[in-house]
Amino acid sequence: MRELRTVLNERKEEYLTYLKELIEIDTHDIGHGIEGGLEKEGQEYIIRLFEKMNADSIEKDYLTEQKVQECMKIHHEGNPGHNYEERYNVYATFHGEGGKSILFNGHMDTMPPGDLGQWNRPPHQAVLEEGKLYGLGSADMKAGLMAAILSVKLLQDAGYKLPGDVMITSVCDEEGGGNGSIVAAMNKKTADGVVVCEGTSDEVILAHMGFVFFKVQIKGKANHSGAKWLGVSAIEKAMKIIRELEEVEHSWLLKYKHPLLPAPNLNVGVIQGGTAGSTVAGECTFETCVHYLPQVMSYEQVVMEFTEAVERAAEGDLWLREHRPVIDVYQAGGAFEMEQESSFVKVFGTAYQAVEKRKMKVAGSPAGCDSRIWKNIAGCPTIQFGPGNLEQCHSPNEYVEMEAFWSAVLIYAELILTWGNQE
Structure with missing residues (x-):
């Protein structure tokens, strides 16, 4: 067995090529996943890489509306009505020697590039400049996904045997709300510990907020404003309701x-x-997003x-009492929190310190991600850590700092060894 950092330095060009090639494949969601996604070519690319690495099993898992609806019914999680044509997760498993297992989670889909005029380089051209690798999806989150894959390859190249099973899940439709990881969790993909490899700006995310999207529809009575007293303004009624919600x-x-x-x-x-x-105004509709805390609040x-x-608000208004507003929940995601005293968190801290x-540094995130799914639905100890700065996500001229990428490869590899050898 050879020292991991030495082997990494010898193979940096090879490893960098894998990341560049993945970034240069267009895998963006269409209409936040509702109209579909282009993940297929990226998934085929990593299947070939997994085959080259002699993964013990490689599985395609197609996204289905049935699984999403099932999860919504049981867990209040899911984003229905998306186009799943040719959209599938890829799971690769590398068998270990019976120690604790670990699952790395990353998403293949990216956001669309948006206004190309704001990009200094073509978004699907991976360009390395001054220690930064530019390209759409570099930070969000192909660098995290590839770092997980290469952590296994690094251990192989250095002559290590895996102490426990390692599974890598490359999922679709994360940018559309997380349907890929939802399908994986509903299909019982689990491990003794899970790392969601989203970019975290060198922090370990142990909590994020939950979210619920509401749509409220109010009916009024339209007529010419010159005789306003003969009508009922749905906009003014909506303002009453909004003021009541502000009190909440x-x-x-x-x-x-x-x-x-x-x-x-x-x-x-x-x-x-x-x-x-x-x-x-004869009608008015408003949409809200509520962000709520883990543990002390619930969906x-x-x-x-x-x-x-x-x-x-409706009960206190003569018109609304007889013409009740209609409330719909059209999207939701649970809150996430991982206990800092968890053995998985402590072992990650050991691996991090060995490399860095x-x-x-422990932090929380106001934005949700797939961490909630692996903790709340799959029931696994879960942390979020990966290369990339949060401010780079969904931004023109997106980049990942290469030092963060190389560090993630080493930290993940150390974690596999340390966690797998736990009693």
Whole structure:
């Protein structure tokens, strides 16, 4: 067995080529996954790489509406109605010698490039400049996915036997809300520990907020504004409801705290109503996103308190009492928290310190990711750590710092060895 950093330095050009080639494959979601996604060519690429690495098993798992609906019914998680044509997860397993198993999770899909005029280089051209590898998907999250794959290859190239099984899951439709990992978890893909390889700016994410999207539809009575008193403005009724919801948000701000996360909040992000300035609005719809805390709050609680607030506003209004607003939940994702005293977290800290010669930094994230799925649905000890800065995600001229990428390869490899040898 050879020293891992020495072997990594010898093979950097080869390993870098794999990452570049993956970045240069266009795998973007279409319409946030609702209209489909182009992950197939990227998945085929890593299947070939897994075959080259002599993976013990390689599995394609096609996304289906049935699994998404099943998860929504049981866990309030899922994004229905997406186009799943030619969209499948890839799972590769490398068998170990009976020690603790580990699963690395990454998503193949990226966001679309957006306005090409804002890119200094073609988005699907991997360009290395001054220690940064530019290209769409570099930080979010092909570098994390490839670092996991190469951590296994590094151990192979250095002559190590894996102490425990290692599974790598490359999933689709994460940018559409997480359907790929949902399908994987519903199909019982589990391990003794899970690493979600999203970019974390050299921090270990142990908590993120949950989210619930609501749509509220209000009916009014339209007529010419010159005789406004004969109509009922749905916009004004919506404002009453929104003010009541603001009181709910205020109570949350006073009541709930978390050491790693901001306070819960309720954002009215879309409002649509009326047809003209001279017409009393006959209808109005607004959409909100509630971000809530793990442990102390729940999906059921958020839905209940939101609904009660809308009902209170309606009950106190003569028109709304007889013309009740309609509430729909159209997307939701659970909150995530991993206990800092978990043995998996502690072992990760040991692996991190062995590579970086300093203690890991623990943080939380206001944005959700697939960590919640592996912890809450699959029931696995889960952490989030990967190369890439959060501010690079969904941004023109996206890049990953190569030092962070190489460090992730080494940290993942150390983690496989350290975790697999735990009693």
